[in-house]
Amino acid sequence: AMKNGQLKPAYNLQYGVEVSFIVWAGVYQNTTDTRTLIPFLEDFQEYIGTRSRNIIADAGYESEENYLYLRDKGQASYIKPNNYEISKKRKWKNDIGRRENMVYLAGEDVYLCAEGKCLSAVGTRRTKSAGGYISEKTLYACAACRGCERKGQCIHGNHSKIQLEERVKRLEVSKVFQREREENLARIRSTEGILLRMNRSIQVEGAFAQIKENFGFRRFLTRGQESVLGEAILLALAHNVLRLYEKIQRDTVGRHLIALKEAG
Ligand code: SF4
Structure with a gap:
């Protein structure tokens, strides 16, 4: 699951989260989320040597290019379409x-x-x-x-x-875009999709809430892409240690996803 951190100025921080641990970080200069997805996943693959089966992301990450990239790499997209919320409004319908x-x-x-x-x-x-x-x-x-x-x-x-x-x-x-969006939408609406999206919300939003609210971290202390990435990684490590501690305390170390009914 991906999300940007809005710990600005000038940098777009991206975290990738799995089982509530931050597993990858990327810092990009002045670019939209749509354009960070491919370089982020390419770097992840290059360093970690594997690809995640499912990519869950919010509406800002939707593009035809991203859909085709994920299809090409054999990764299933669970991206909220750009028009998802507005398309439920009466005026739109x-x-x-x-x-x-x-x-x-x-x-x-x-x-x-x-x-x-x-x-x-x-x-x-x-x-x-x-x-x-x-x-x-x-x-x-x-x-x-x-x-x-x-x-x-x-x-x-x-x-x-x-x-x-x-x-x-x-x-x-664009027929290609419509086809990809529809297939993606069907995945989002499936039981697995609902489960993954709910977990995305808890895990990724939870990570940023931890960093911003609990750590009180609102702004990078250094400048330059490299050192900002260094800060982002330190924050991620702190977050991960706390999450691991929590998981040990609650005896949920082996559990990867929260079931739908538990979230109530
Ligand atoms: S004929 Fe159909 S497409 Fe043309 S203006 Fe009327 S409603 Fe719109």
């Missing part, structure tokens, strides 16, 4: 302009809108992420939007120079 609220017919590769019209594939476009990853998007357009009374609800973006009457509904979708 009622938004007929969202692709997720349309029906996709895989056989014909078309989306059906709220008015039952088809959005069919009209082309592709390649986009490049900040990290250089190239993704292919399929472009869909509706040929029957003329005169539709729900256009105002369906077509967003008030900055278009074209008048609404003239506009048609378009979508841009």
Whole structure:
């Protein structure tokens, strides 16, 4: 399980946690969580010589590149999708302009809108992420939007120079990303996924709470990536010793996961 520490400034601290012990740390300069996942796991593999079977992470780590990387390495992703929370909101569910609220017919590769019209594939476009990853998007357009009374609800973006009457509904979708996200989502919603995500929450949030609240550590004392990493490792060791002590006291040394019912 991964999480960033927000012990800023300027550095993005990442901890990897297993059975409530911090097993790996990485310090990155000015980058988003999405882009730390691959270098973090590569370093882990190089030094430890093994790969974790399951990678559990929060929404900030989701990207097509990360999904494909994990698939390629034979690691199962349990990443919370970026739209996970917002997609439960009523406003989101009622938004007929969202692709997720349309029906996709895989056989014909078309989306059906709220008015039952088809959005069919009209082309592709390649986009490049900040990290250089190239993704292919399929472009869909509706040929029957003329005169539709729900256009105002369906077509967003008030900055278009074209008048609404003239506009048609378009979508841009990476099929690879959607496939990966769906498979990932199915894992998250499985019993094992629920168990792993709950444990992620307890273990990783617990590690950062320990460091920030119990140790009172809010800011790195040194500068420079190397020495910040040194501090992060010392904190991790202190955390691990305390966790081990707790586990011995509670006689739970051999136990790796907390069962769902115990968390109540
Ligand atoms: S604007 Fe076009 S895509 Fe949107 S509901 Fe109307 S016909 Fe369907």
